[in-house]
Amino acid sequence: MPAPAPSPTPSRRKFLGLLSLPERQYLADALRTETVGGVLLLLAAVAALVWANSPVGDSYATVRDFHIGPSALGLDLSIQHWAADGLLAIFFFVAGIELKRELVAGELRDPKAAALPVIAALCGMAVPALVYTLVNAIGGGSMDGWAVPTATDIAFALAVLAVIGTSLPSALRAFLLTLAVVDDLFAILIIAVFFTSDLNFLALGGALVGLALFWLLLRKKVRGWYVYVPLALVVWGLMYNSGVHATIAGVAMGLMLDCSRREGQKHSRGEHIEHLVRPLSAGVAVPLFALFSAGVAVSGKSIGEVFTQPVTLGVVLGLVVGKAVGIFGGTWLAARFTRAELNEDLNWPDVFAVSSLAGIGFTVSLLIGELAFEGDQAITGEVKAAVLFGSLIAAVLATVLLKLRVRTYEALIADEERDEDMDGIPDVYERDNPEYHLRMAAIYEKKAAEHRERAQLAGASRDDADSPA
Template sequence: MTVPTPSDNNGRKVLGRLSLPERTYVADALRAETVGGVLLLVAAVAAVIWANVWGGSYEDVRGFHLGPASLGLDLSIQHWAADGLLAVFFFVAGIELKRELVAGELRDPKAAVLPVIAAICGMAAPALVYVVVNMVGGGAMDGWAVPTATDIAFALAVLAVIGTSLPSALRAFLLTLAVVDDLFAILIIAVFFTSDINFAALGGAVVGLAVFWLLLRKGVRGWYVYVPLALVIWGLMYNSGVHSTIAGVAMGLMLRCSKREGEHHSPGEHIEHLVRPLSAGLAVPLFALFSAGVVIGGGVLGDVFSKPETLGVVLGLVVGKAVGIFGGTWLTARFTRAELNEDLAWPDVFAVASLAGIGFTVSLLIGELAFAGDETMTDEVKASVLVGSLIAAVVAAALLKARNRKYRALCEDEERDDDHDGIPDIYEQDKPEYHLRMAAIYEGKAAEHRRLAEVAGAAGDKGERPA
């Protein structure tokens, strides 16, 4: 999930061609994220319908408590979804981040500059928009972090629904933004939403993480070892006052994501392949089901655009994200004297930046943390996240649809494999052996045409039809 380095010698390219292995990885990741995004979309719609049609049962179910009180884990269903299931989501995010840092393009500082700066600007600008709106309107500053997060699964679901194909460079840019975005979201949660710390529990969690790391380095295998240990670490982290999803990130970052000789996949990639369906297909949709259910009425929708807290979230997602990511990308290219890929245009970058304004999973989580104890404001902020994400999705869909014919042609060029060797021709065009092979193919076809012409000519002289 990277922004690639150039494939030619004419200077560094912005959104240039991906390497073939990275392109394959991006394609596989996109398939999994798209399926998860569709499930997430279905769960969010179901939550809104459930909350508005059978609101009493919805509140009863998500407010139902279960878990061992003696361990400090007597939590509501909604709480289990936010603190427990999302730990799985952040575990996968930790693996993705580790892979990018050690095996992806983010290991190269020159390649990492663009997505990192774009992601930072894409988080700073929405926060700034929120702060300005609330300074002018006299609102609470607590929700400044709500519009900073991008939900890659929801964004890909939107692409799937509108039927738009994105060239691999734009897809990789979006995915890389999401990975870096997740990193900063993790830091925001850890730094700004940590309650009073229980140092005994935190120390126990650190010891558990050390044991986890040692077992990995010793090559110990078996889910029956790691799953119970992970649960213990999670429980200790929850009781420490540090948000429990940090435990998932920490364990994900400890996995080895670089391949050794004889390995088709690193252990981290293998575990990600196993856990991602659980995260995308169960954990995140269930979180959406028990968190996205807000009562939508005329009064609520009116408050979204009239209260500074909620208006700041909407404008942060719709305006802040697009302007921040696009501006960061353009300025980085400007000051590094990099050229945009000749197949793309700056409006394409703006369209993808607008798509990144879809903030859902992490935005909802931060909204719950920022306004904990104020149920009315929490529901209104959730409504603003839904409205802002919907507006961003509509704007991005319109911009992307306008260029869909161009994108489809680029995707077809990337997929073309005329010699049927399993490698797209675009990755072989600079190789001498490719030209020799294609010349031999064309020469063979020309010789065959000449032979058929000679046979036809001879048959014509004899008044016969050629075989």
Template sequence: MPAPAPRKNHKVLGRLSLPERTFVADALRTETVGGVLLLAAAIAALIWANTPIRESYESVRDFHVGPAALGLDLSIEHWAADGLLAVFFFVAGIELKRELVAGDLRDPRAAALPVVAALCGMAVPALVYTLVNVTGGGSFDGWAVPTATDIAFALAVLAVIGTSLPSALRAFLLTLAVVDDLFAILIIAVFFTENLNFAALGGAAVGLAVFWLLLRRGVRGWYVYVPLALVIWGLMYNSGVHATIAGVAMGLMLRCTTRKDEGEQRSPGERIEHLVRPLSAGLAVPLFALFSAGVAVSGGALGEVFTRPETLGVVLGLVVGKAVGIFGGTWLTARFTRASLSDDLAWPDVFAVSSLAGIGFTVSLLIGELAFAGDKALTDEVKAAVLMGSLIAAVLSGVLLKIRNAKYRRLWEDEERDEDLDGIPDIYEQDNPAYHLRMAEIHERKAAEHRRLAEVTGGASEGNDGPA
């Protein structure tokens, strides 16, 4: 009986395949632009809410619109949080489905890293918040606020500071955020659902079943799915379950694998994500920020963020808990499994990205509203704490990324080098004999040109008649 083949070590944050690298690059471009718009919307909200015209902000935010007979007479703020964020979570559902069937989460061994890192990156902030409030005698209701990561905001910081970050590390942040979103969705569904309306919930379930059946039958046409999605969303909202869960459920139902026998270049999930992602990143999330981030901020209010246990727990959870949790989870995975860190990276690189995940913002603001829904003053203070914690995490990670950026640039140049000008980075062709033949021809041409130049200038010297 032949001996079993030895198990290979898995590189933690190793180099991506070329198709995966291309997908990640396309996704990051949209998320980065969305992050910039998100930042602009948050700044606009803070300015609007802290100037003499702040009453107009409150009037617009609290203005109610919608059919009351359908239970949808909501304020603009609620439409943004419950309606527009459903689009954001719909895209998150597609991302999660893609990772499960075609990405890093498909292989249980490869999935262990982002899953463990995300779990630790949520558990440690919750523990930090709880410890702070046990010590200070605060409310435990906000334990989930610092558990979320805002991928758009984080990638915007990454685009400005870490311009040459290796694609594998960027993909780690993206995959980590997808897993983080999944657990945030579960937290919202389990801990912030009260007074269930089983008739509406049953109607939403029937709507989702019809949605799934139409997809399996190959029915096409936005005029079919958009009205059905709106009905499902409305029923989910009235059921007592947070309406964003409807978006996630529909996203998970889309097929994210291609059918080569039918000549498909892109899966239906990828096509729809390509269409909806700009709407999510460019409109839905910035508008949510515009109507959620507008809290009154003064010197005294900022001082209270660091003295009240609920708000201090949020800040420390985002800044300390996220960095320690994600970095610790990654290190533990590498320490106690066969995974090892890629040779191109160092642990300070991982810590820099772990710190970047402390930017909570979008989902943290949403959970803050749900956790302290009955206390408007405390809700605003927690929002201010989310903004402060996210700002500190952004500055800290920005400094760390800036320090590491010189190394990142060298790695990026290695990944992007394309000396044979065939459109494929050389690093992906190193095992291809045809590539080595082309490179030999290129080097020979360069050597001949160098010799001719030396003969013309008369400055050729022994040992200097060709490239090293």
């Protein structure tokens, strides 16, 4: 009796493999804008620190706390609150579009493929929260700031890459962006669940009606910014007065946009709107938020307290240790149990370097710090300083790790971008196409003929020079 045939071994999925060409192009466009915005964010943070610690530092607090807005509508807010509740709504609107796009066309559309970055992101939020909780449980500190070190700031991370002159292969950049998108989603849920004050159900009902009208207009394909922008402002104002954090309105509207491409479309409607709004978010909204949130007094004493007080030490260790260990550990475990095989051109140290880079938790960490310790100006300032120092240490650690592999990354990027047949499509996407090989053979033959012709001309010139006059 013949032996039974062995059961086929399930194929292993490629982790951090080559992106599809449309996904790579979208990623390049999105990260280009975020990189510029990240540099502006970095400059704004430095400007805030210099201003707050200068001889005219009192003027920083005066401007930051200056109130403006219609009090009759419940919107008599300080400049700092306008930046945190108003401008960051634009940031979260873009985050909502990014999440929707990832769910319908990006890395999260396939549940099997999405499992790995989602698990990595969840571990990258749970472990920092656990680190913070353990430090404060041992040191007798406050548990209110557990969510502060859970966020990743993609713009700041890209700014660090731009400053140190290091780029990443597209697969690593996509992994970092997907982590940030999932991170933003859960940060939004944390803000909505844990930082919602007493609810005003009338205002909340009005906001929900406005969101329903927004959705209906999108479904009816009504066009015109003059319709949507005023409606969005009304929804935002109602959401703010409802007790739910106003940025939730931005996320909700972003998630409603259609991010599926129709046949013949280069960009979906959602992607088009994101392309228009992202520069405003990355170049204006987030830097202004940083300018009015990152200005904390820094002294030798305050620096020492960052590393000795349980609340601030928990934030620093959460960002530096918790993020790196959580994302790397989650990625390794998910790859092991989902039978995902790491791209042969990359190594696990590359994943750890990106995990360390994700420890830069600036924008959303500052926002959560303000919400967690609202009303306590002293500890809010200390937490902000901890976020700054934690992000700085994570940036330095990631820089060292990435620089160790910079030549490998440069070679991979050069291979991704090589286009020898000059048809506008990188060669790596055409290597399985017979027509590509025919074109390349013709190109090589043409180059060889030119080389032979030059050699013949050079030989003839030497013969003429050697012949007697």
